[in-house]
Amino acid sequence: MIMIRSIIRPEKADTVLAALMDAGFPAVTKYSVAGRGKQRGIKIGEVTYDEIPKVMLMSVINAADKDFFIKTVMDKARTTGKGAFGDGKIFISPVDSSFTISSGVEETAAASEGMAA
């Protein structure tokens, strides 16, 4: 199991969420974050903005689905064409275990069906 945290543009969040639903990853947690990247924020005139609002999408999925998940997010979160600075990042980290509170059951990679996080 792996956790995928995607930082994307807020205006792309709905598109990405819909795409993930269609791709079979219904379970997602979304929260708002603010940050900057290696361009050190954005400079408009004299003012530099280095706390740019973004949306973080967190999903826990089977390791086998990693590439498909990333491709789905990447396709939708990227600005049309070659993409642009500020489209975001995707981070992947290992997950030791995952529990559904309502049933108290520990999810395993084998019980992958519907797990999709």
Added chain:
Amino acid sequence: MKEVIAVVRINMMNQTKQALTDCGIDAFFAHEAHGRGKGFVNPQVLEGASQGYEEAAAILGEKGKLYPKRMVTAVVPDSQVSCVVETIINTNQTGMPGDGKVFVLPIGDAVRVRTGETGAKSIA
């Protein structure tokens, strides 16, 4: 050292905070978050829709709706992981879909900013 991330109902925050304290975990932080799960269906809504109520059918159609949740994150020593997970589950369990999830992730290292302590000391 493990990071325990729990996504819980917003009205359960007070109980969860209390439970974590009882478990010996004083330090944690919480986020406002929105989330969706596997997309379980409320049996009452399903019943309503099958009886032809349009409101119920409309709710059923809202696939992928995001519900407000709270995300609680705590970094805990290995020895306390199972206690924390069990406590969170016992506290938040109503048995209905939407109770949330608990994830356990490995953490490489932690540093206390005030003193510069690392490792187990930093979260003790």
